Amino acid sequence: MTTGKGQTMWGGRFAATPSEIMEEINASLDIDRRMAEEDVAGSRAHADMLAEMGILSFEDNEAIQAGLDAVMTELREGSFPFRRELEDIHMNVEARLKEIIGEPAGRLHTARSRNDQVVTDFRLWTRKALDNSARLVGGLQAELVIRAGEHTGTIMPGFTHLQTAQPVTLGHHLLAYVEMLSRDRTRLTDCALRLNECPLGAAALAGTGFPIDRDMTAEALGFSRPMANSLDAVSARDFALEALSALSIAATHLSRLAEEIVLWTSPQFGFAKLTDQWSTGSSIMPQKRNPDAAELIRAKASLITGHFLALQGAVKALPLAYAKDLQDDKRLTFEAFDTFDLCTRAMTGMIATIEFRPDAMRAAAARGFSTATDLADWLVRELGLPFREAHHVTGTLVAMAEKQGSDLSDLSLADMQGVHKGITQAVFDVLTVEASALSRTSYGGTSPVRVAEQVAQWKQRLGLE
Structure with a gap:
């Protein structure tokens, strides 16, 4: 928690340092270090705006920008000296900046708080993650369309209640998932549009008395506008909730397709065969070919839904504005995106290589x-x-x-x-x-x-x- 000479980043009010257990429960660096580049980007925009408004000298801004360049280089080269005692990535970046450029680093935090800084970084990260997940969903759609085009006339049973209902074509069946994923992709991109408002400048909760230009920082960071209410800006996490909700629905669709793959590749159905790339064996039964990737997608879909519910539970009883409960919002969101993206890539690989058996489908x-x-x-x-x-x-x-x-x-x-x-x-x-x-x-x-x-x-x- 110290920054040198026994001082903490927020320690003027305190006579004693936190206990080791308090430091452990309070630290978030292991999670939020993933937002390092977003934090540097936000600090760049904030410093440029302070200089433009005459709050920060141009000389200090030049030093800050050069120092942030050095920080970014260290981050990208893997040489940045992360220090867990500094709690989070925001304090790590600021402390490292001070080590590099000295006194001007202390002026960077003028007219902002960690509250608006954190959520600005979080929105930037989530916006990028939504775009990436939407791209992966589009890739899965493409593979499904390609396979559907190969099987426009392949007859298979259509089911209701998992009982034979009417004949359908395999291409038609695969395109049903293309349609589902299209809606998923739209939800992800819509969410990215809705979250694209900038909290920076809301400060702790009430705004600031400094003559800042929030439109300038919002534009610099690619946001469509600054958030209109400072209390809402620092406390709102509905953008993360909406993102996890969209991921949960999309993961449910992946799970349904995974279940079909499990059924289709069983000897009882015999509609398809997974390649060796996407199958595993048994330690005792030599004949087994298990669709573990599909089964894991089924399970991981529940994990994504669980993360959505956990975040919703953390937020639902919080009064305005900020509370430390929100610290876990990033862990839940990061893990949900990681899991979804992994599942989407795995499903794309299975669909691209699965071997369908038209004769067995037609007979069924x-x-x-x-x-x-x-x-x-x-x-x-x-x-x-x-x-x-x-x-x-x-x-x-x-x-x-x-x-x-x-x-x-x-x-x-x-x-x-x-x-x-x-x-x-x-x-x-x-x-x-x-x-x-x-x-x-x-x-x-x-x-x-x-x-x-x-x-x-x-x-x-x-x-x-």
Whole structure:
């Protein structure tokens, strides 16, 4: 906690130093050192503004800027002397600056507080992290679109309640996740836009009496505007909450796709095979090929949601303005982004290399009376039956086929006419899984024609063509 000569950065009020345990619980350097470059950037902008406003001499600003250059060089080269007793990255940077340039470093903190300094750095870091996560999501979308384009006509079973429902195409199934991820990407970019207001200059909580120019610092740091209320500026963490909420929703989508990969690669399904890059074995069972990457994504999605809930719990009962409870906001946010980005990269790798098995998918789609709806639709379209009556006729035929141990297409025409005499031989034309998928030509449907259109549109949107 000392900066030399027995002084702490805030110690004028105190006669004794904190206990070792207090120092341990209070220190955050191990976490917030990740914001070192953001802290230097904020200090640069603040010093330039102070000089422009005549609060800081141009000579002192030149010394500060040169000192910050040296600090940044040390940070990037890995030679910066981090000192844990200085609590956090902000005090570390300021103390190192003083060691390099001397007295002018003490003037840098004029008209600001650690409260607005910390949250400015945090917003800068989160803005960058959101952009990076959105980019990774876009990369996963691109791989899904590429694989969907390879399988516009590959038939697989569509499920509800994990029971065979209707035939769909694999391309259609993969594009469903592209749509989900598109919304996720929008949430991430929207969050970055909303957080893009600058707290710097709010000082501790009430603003400052110095004639500062907050528009200047906001512009220098790439913010759209300064925050309008100093109390809100230093205490608000809804930008981090929103970011973790968006990550939690996106991670849930990754988890759903991971679960499908776990199912599809099991021998019971046999729809796909993960390459050796994305599989592990068993220490005792030589035959095992485990989809551990997918399983870990399922688990880590819960960790991201847990971090969102933890931050929400920390913030929900805090009065204005700042409280030390907020120190853990960065740990929770950093870990959530790290976990999400790792999961997204892993999922992108799995999707790019997974080996699909169209024959197994097609065979599974043909089981479970998946064309029953097509039969009902034919009765409505060709015989003019009300749908509810057609549903009843079809249900009766399904029960008959089930009793015989056959599929609908295996029933004889006589069997069908025994249930409804108007049925003709033409009904068999709609009872294949291919015919079923081909018929779903409504916008957003699973028809290969529609899937190919969507693939082309997504390739254009994602810059793949």
